[in-house]
Amino acid sequence: MHKELTASRRGFLKTTGYLSLAFAIPLDSALSQANPNTPRLPGDLQTNRKLSAWLRVNANQTVTLLVGKVELGQGILTAVSQICADELDIDLNRVQVISGDTALVPNEGVTAGSFSMPYCATAVQHASAEVRAILLELAAEKLNQPVNSLTVQDGKVLASNGSNVAYWDLIVGESLNREATGTIKPKPASQHRYIGQPVHRVDLTPKILGEAKFLQEHRPAGMLFGHLVRPPTYAAKLLSVNAASVQKMPGVVKVVRNGSFLGVVAQREEQALAAANALNASAKWEVEKKLPTHDGIFDWLRTTKPNRVINTKVQPRVGGETPAKTIEATYYRPYHMHASIGTSAAIATMGADGVMLIQTHSQSVFETSIAIAKMLGLEPSKVRCQHMQGAGCYGHNMADDAAADAALLAMAVPGKPVRLQYTREQEHKWEPYGSAMVIQTKAGVDANGNVLDWDLQIWSTPHGTRPGGEPGNLLSARYLEKPFVQPVPTNGGPPNYAADRNGIALYDFAGHQVLTHFITDMPVRVSSTRGLGAYANVFAIESFMDELALAANIDPLTYRLRFLKDERARDVLQQAADKFGWNSWKKTINRGRGIGFARYKNIAGYCAVALEVEVNPRNGRIRVMRAVAAADSGHIVNPDGVSNQIEGGLIQSLSWSLKEEVKFDDTQILSTDWNSYPILTFSEIPPVEVVLVNRPGAPFLGTGEASQGPTSAALANAVFDATGVRFRRLPLTPERVKQGLDKKGTA
Template sequence: MIKLPKTTRRHFLKNISYLSIGFPLFGFIRISKEENKALGIIDSAPDHLKKLQNVNAWLEILEDGTVKIFSGKVELGQGIRTAIRQVAAEELDLALSQVDVHLAETGVTPDEGYTAGSSSIPNSAMSVRYAAATARQKLLELAAGKLNTTTSNLKFYNGQITHKTTAQALNFAQVLDGAQINMEVSKPVPIKQKSERRYVGKPVPRNDIEQMVRGEKLYIQDMRLPGMVHARVVRPPAYQSKLESIDLSGVKANVKGILKTVVNGSFVGVITEKEYQAVKAERYLKQHSKWSAGKSFPLAKDLFSHIKAIAEPAKTIKNDGDFTQASASKTTFKASYTKPYIKHGSIGPGCGIALFDGEILHIWSHSQGIYPMRRAISGMLNIPEEKIHVTSVPGAGCFGHSTADDAAADASILALAMPNKPIRVQWSRQDENCWEPFGSAMIMELEARLSSNGKIQAWKSEVWTDSHSLRPDRDPATLLDTRYLEPSRSLRGRGYLGGGHRNADPYYSIPNMQVNAHFFDGPLRVSSLRSLGSYTTIFSIESFMDELAEKAGKDPLEFRIEHLEDERAKAVIRKVRNMCSSVRTGPLEGIGYAFSRYKNSAAYAAVGAKVRVDDENGEVKVISMWAAADVGEIINLDGIKNQIEGGMLQAASWTLREEVTFEGDQITSSDWSNYPVFRFSDIPEVQVEMIDRPDQPAEGGGEVSMPPTGAAIANAVYAASGKRVYSLPINPAK
């Protein structure tokens, strides 16, 4: 029997012992920031607490005295569940085993939007820290009353509050004694000092890794529900193709197990008893359907000239000083860089499961934003949001707007057509590679002038970019199916354009700087991909910084340090230089470096890369990579290193291998042979060192290593071969 929630969480909370914390933040700071810092007191609130002032249940204390934590973030392989468990256990003096973290379920956890932008630690984890620290103070006060003493006479450890003299002890549930406590934070919240911490900053391993290694059923692709049936969707041959006719008469005769075919406009789906039956039925229907021709893409060789031709007039993003005057009548250096469309390239294609029970549409999805996806599906199906229940289930990881939402939409449409059956839609590799929302192709043109002492006096960045976020939310057409259902709907807008020029303004101290962005509505479907536009902008900027250092006759790392005022930025550069100080290079080998501060406001990373260039075929082999990173206060040392290593490897694959290809109206990079990614044999030795700053705010690290990695490899290729490549990927022909 399928277990489905029968009550809302609000009703559930009425029937158990729990502590809920609300966060109206007015009057939050009562003493100076300096005093708060000295006392280890939080004096500013995470964004999610500011937005969720009326959400009063970040944590619950259950009847057995254990604690359940609620977060709206999803697990993408970044280890957020472990990090949140650490901060909660820390502030509540619990064993890690006494903390259960419930992630992303509509009606149960807070609506924290998307798990994106390296924001899970600074927002969700820090919100939980506030809640736990406040709960600790209140529990001490309540226990003191029950034990007839003062809080100073109490010891707090592993879920027990003990009288230091009498040894009387109460667990959390006994302190509450069936009561419900609703309170608001109205004073500064003291948090644990570094010297007192048991978990924060330590390398606590994730407990799901063993399940992955054993191949246990962890992902949505492995999920099976009683009575589950299977489905496939017949994709159009091209983006703009419309269904003209389809012969449904022979599919049951040729494929066993057909339960239902669903045709709505140009949406065609088939439901079968078993999975391979759905695969065969989809193939049959594709062969027995007729579609209109799609609009041809531009020729691949003309892509970047096409982008410039369709781009809107330049929009000035930044204009400090006077670039025009500073560069007038003086020699400037110029360079132009390009990056093709690239994929998420998830090893496991998208999957979605849905069940309509006659009243509620239940969805299981590896979406990175379950509440926004629910809003989009609500609009697509004209179903009230409260009639849709979404549960997050881990999927094969990839950061950004993947195919998870589209697979969930497929399953939802088919579940409504066949109630009371869990319907599983599994995408194919071809579906994944051809229909996912890609990372935008981009152009970046740079111009700079050096002074007589080799300092940059003027800098100009020109960026050409499509949108970097068309994630599902209030516009149903962000879901692929909405464009093919009858009546079809088009996108209402262009989404978040700002991600395209992210980090286009160098973090360096340059007196005259201008940044212009040229936005275009390109030929391929695009949306969020890990690090958004900053991978391209930093690849360009940091490649150019190496060129400028050479023009100035200076060491490339010292040249960067000379242009930085931020000591934390200088520290990661010096750290990575020290990591590479004993490394030697042979013939056709080179080491390159790059630096960035993600978003110019978050975490820092400097990357070094050693490569070898084959003198016969031009193949580039990455031998080693090093990274020094600063994410402020480290929550989980093991987790943050894993994220940085993973980001470096993904970026290395982008830099040397990946490019979406197309011809006519077809995406031709439909499998791994046409869209090669790094394999195990390509993986270099990777070393990561962290600079822990427990006195600084904790930042996310999921995207900090991506941007400088591409530039470090490009600079290493130049050091090895004397050839500078301006157009990604860096392949033998280039």
């Protein structure tokens, strides 16, 4: 269903042989269609208003669906195909999807933030419904029958008098080259054939059978291999290198040096690697020592002057009741890697037409193409990014950097595809990490444990340095002879700021305030990891809720429900607890239970997680025995897809919370392989049960980042229940747990 294309838009239309109702709109006009005087359209239809940007009805009896969002393993291409097929009344196998090709599809920005369902899927639903209405009008005219007398079966329009005509026979030039009106209502849930069904993900079977190629496996004809030599540290500068001798090595096509950017292109991969190693051996660098170290980062965060302080008065308290007691706690999150199993890669070709074609697994193909064009000194139209699926990652890893680096090397060998893939050490040392954070909580409570004043303070560096059209956010652009300066990061916009994402608790407190200390200095490279600041903020909030419940001598579930007014939130929390058997659970030695809840960004999917753990007091090892999650994603399109996202997020969060921490000294990153940065293994994954709360007719809610925060809190709460020791610094490694147990305090 998903085609990978290397031709131009015009070439694509010629070679497919399809006669279609519509053509894709040009990229440069994709974001300029919205007239401020026209009604707001649903989802990404607002910024890509032409129906022809989204859909083509083809003479070969298929429908081409074009989307700007890309497949990362989250199942979005399957979900939008289900929606399109239902709204058009066609079989699912007729839907062909093209995604993430900057020359062909609508610009939907970055695939991130759990926005694919609320923005892309909503746009597809409304666009498809409107196209169906247009096709029915055309059919009514051709059959000379009233529109309300027509029905559709798999693309065949049937009239009550027995006459019929198929969609594919209604080809009338520019029929879809019009703006959507937003006036056609999608079908009610009762008429859905595919929406709500566990349709097998279209990309899974070929992956399971080894038929599909990830970008990392792609080998176009005539391809050359590139490798880079990275500086030893962030601030290092290249003083000298013996490039001439390396240029003479077997298979070397070109040694490329531009300032402190250093790379090589060779005929075979092992030749490129050998040449890169030779360059590295002869390179002389100027090195600085100025990092605060991984143990010193939390003090650094608390003492560094913030670039911006955001004071959010969520609920000013009315009344002068004095709290009976004040309870405080501080929580810590380290830097996290994306830790993709497959290292980042890209293939770039400088074409004879002057267009740089880059095949990439970037989540931000549009912005990255613009940033690379600026870096290379090309017009934006001369850089085309084409998404290919990579080996799995959520967030801003090194895919964009690989695209830029491949392009820099490809400029030196025009006409030849250049493949670049980082080594494990390069990926680990140079990728942008998830920011370390400190979260301080304080609550004034009355004699019954009711929260009178809730104060939460956050210290964090940025969570977003994606290219955003700016070369300075591409790693190698900063090392060129004429370097690009990295823009000062921002903290996003309300209600989904990055550092303080989910910093506002969903609970109804009498007084509620959040203070964010946003620090734009970055000792180590940082950007978006799955959930951004939500993971740490929910960990802190939900851990502190347990601490308040303990102080009030109230069951943690009961305590949460006391302050939770949102009925859907209460439902999810109760469903997780019921499935877990919260009220019937019997405590045994060294075992504990814990629960955590959040609504991602307070606007997306609801999720509650309950865990049972066993803690070995002799060595501090935590074993997660079982996990239960409940999720409300609004109207569910694909139940399997939602369950997979909840399960995957839960497992990844356990890995973060139990093992993962980037370590560095005053000079460089020390976590360079899987031994120095371990992740959860298959044998450590617990059985996971997921309860789905479906809301037919409700808006689609993003789910991909809903379970990370609740899982970290549920883990810490369960460990406390098992040991009586409150752990507030992640990860909960055996060494840290054993130390805490020996002290019998907090850690």
